[in-house]
Amino acid sequence: MKSEYQNSWKVYIISEHFLLRLGLKTILEELGVKAEIQEISEWREWTKILNEAAFVIIDMESIPEKERLNFDSLPDKFPKCKVFLLGNGTENKVLLKNFISVKDNQQEILDKFQRFFIEQPDEDEMPKESSVLSEREIEVLKEVSMGYSNKEIADRLFISINTVITHRKNITEKLEIKTIAGLTVYALMNKLIRPEDSQK
Amino acid sequence: MKSEYQNSWKVYIISEHFLLRLGLKTILEELGVKAEIQEISEWREWTKILNEAAFVIIDMESIPEKERLNFDSLPDKFPKCKVFLLGNGTENKVLLKNFISVKDNQQEILDKFQRFFIEQPDEDEMPKESSVLSEREIEVLKEVSMGYSNKEIADRLFISINTVITHRKNITEKLEIKTIAGLTVYALMNKLIRPEDSQK
DNA sequence: ATAAATATCCTAATTAATAGGGATTGCAAA
DNA sequence: TTTGCAATCCCTATTAATTAGGATATTTAT
Numbered sequence: 214m215k216s217e218y219q220n221s222w223k224v225y226i227i228s229e230h231f232l233l234r235l236g237l238k239t240i241l242e243e244l245g246v247k248a249e250i251q252e253i254s255e256w257r258e259w260t261k262i263l264n265e266a267a268f269v270i271i272d273m274e275s276i277p278e279k280e281r282l283n284f285d286s287l288p289d290k291f292p293k294c295k296v297f298l299l300g301n302g303t304e305n306k307v308l309l310k311n312f313i314s315v316k317d318n319q320q321e322i323l324d325k326f327q328r329f330f331i332e333q334p335d336e337d338e339m340p341k342e343s344s345v346l347s348e349r350e351i352e353v354l355k356e357v358s359m360g361y362s363n364k365e366i367a368d369r370l371f372i373s374i375n376t377v378i379t380h381r382k383n384i385t386e387k388l389e390i391k392t393i394a395g396l397t398v399y400a401l402m403n404k405l406i407r408p409e410d411s412q413k
Numbered sequence: 414m415k416s417e418y419q420n421s422w423k424v425y426i427i428s429e430h431f432l433l434r435l436g437l438k439t440i441l442e443e444l445g446v447k448a449e450i451q452e453i454s455e456w457r458e459w460t461k462i463l464n465e466a467a468f469v470i471i472d473m474e475s476i477p478e479k480e481r482l483n484f485d486s487l488p489d490k491f492p493k494c495k496v497f498l499l500g501n502g503t504e505n506k507v508l509l510k511n512f513i514s515v516k517d518n519q520q521e522i523l524d525k526f527q528r529f530f531i532e533q534p535d536e537d538e539m540p541k542e543s544s545v546l547s548e549r550e551i552e553v554l555k556e557v558s559m560g561y562s563n564k565e566i567a568d569r570l571f572i573s574i575n576t577v578i579t580h581r582k583n584i585t586e587k588l589e590i591k592t593i594a595g596l597t598v599y600a601l602m603n604k605l606i607r608p609e610d611s612q613k
Numbered sequence: 614a615t616a617a618a619t620a621t622c623c624t625a626a627t628t629a630a631t632a633g634g635g636a637t638t639g640c641a642a643a
Numbered sequence: 644t645t646t647g648c649a650a651t652c653c654c655t656a657t658t659a660a661t662t663a664g665g666a667t668a669t670t671t672a673t
Contacts, residue, residue: 328609347649360592362629376651378630383649390611391631392560397597398611411590411598547619562659575622578661583619591661 227253228272237270246330270297297329346387353380358400360412427453428472437470440526470497497529546587553580558600560612
């Protein structure tokens with residue numbers, strides 16, 4: 214963790230299950246995370262801590278189905294902090310860096326915590342998290358991830374191939390992902406495309 | 414369905430649930446599949462029909478957890494026929510062509526049946542289903558899906574770029590997936606790579 | 614033993630993508 | 644009202660990927 218932040222950093226653990234909170238807290242402590250750790254057993258309190266928290270760990274099972282946040286809404290709801298989600302094992306998001314399942318084994322969980330809380334990115338890499346793509350860029354990204362060539366995308370979106378190329382330039386700059394494979398992973402993980410949308 | 418096979422083709426539906434079997438059978442009939450349809454309520458009988466079946470539809474819930482086949486073992490267990498799996502909605506394989514979930518909606522199910530049973534490939538395209546990639550081809554596919562260029566893959570695997578290109582040629586022929594995006598989706602869905610393996 | 618599959622390497626031609634530059638328009642916020 | 648952003652379009656090089664032919668040696672399976 215970056216030293217200049219250590220005193221102000223707070224990590225909130227939101228879960229109604231004591232044992233889970235304890236386990237999560239223990240992991241953080243064993244990893245040497247020196248930030249202040251706060252436990253919250255009532256999910257509704259999350260609104261109170263939005264401005265204080267640098268990290269939030271949320272047990273999704275502790276939030277009623279209809280209130281449950283989804284991955285897309287995270288940047289909106291928690292613009293100022295990084296969110297780590299804990300699921301029940303039925304999600305197909307188990308491979309995201311900021312997601313663990315209660316069914317994951319010890320090694321997987323520790324690895325993900327390590328990556329998320331210890332291997333912090335530098336400041337100049339931070340825009341990657343916060344910057345979002347424009348509507349049109351998302352359109353183009355989806356087309357790319359579905360396997361269409363620049364020419365095909367141009368035809369499908371009724372724009373010139375130059376525009377497609379420009380959009381792709383901006384996309385790779387914003388996301389810092391420069392390969393088709395990487396963009397495809399990004400699109401899948403962010404539910405921009407479904408696997409069956411893939412053009413063969 | 415190819416006419417020369419119609420008389421010999423048999424489709425087996427393996428499920429302990431009558432209503433499911435009936436529904437599946439009805440779909441096949443409505444799609445105009447003329448092959449003989451056999452229902453099997455006891456999963457253990459599958460061994461008896463291995464040499465007769467051209468298609469097998471298996472309700473995974475009807476098979477005890479420990480006996481349950483996984484996707485990787487399908488080509489071994491059913492070398493001579495094509496297998497269509499029916500799951501309970503908790504799998505993250507719902508997007509595979511030969512897989513439906515009971516939670517899928519009508520349109521999705523019909524589409525997948527259409528694709529699987531009606532849009533039969535020609536003989537020379539058949540290897541797609543039965544043939545699996547070789548060890549080396551899987552290695553190359555993983556590299557491609559992680560975003561490495563042919564040159565990078567050549568360096569990483571200590572082979573010439575020509576060999577990489579040849580492997581990729583064979584991969585795209587076998588899988589009938591010719592785009593990097595499509596191969597990446599395939600690799601993710603088949604757990605050949607994890608999203609965080611992706612090279613940016 | 615022989616056929617099939619695998620793994621390796623090659624050339625040449627074509628197509629696609631990327632990295633640099635540009636530019637214009639419209640719209641919304643400062 | 645000016646400033647910035649989004650979306651559109653254009654260009655030249657360069658690099659990468661794809662396609663379509665080859666070839667050879669080694670395993671693997673029948």
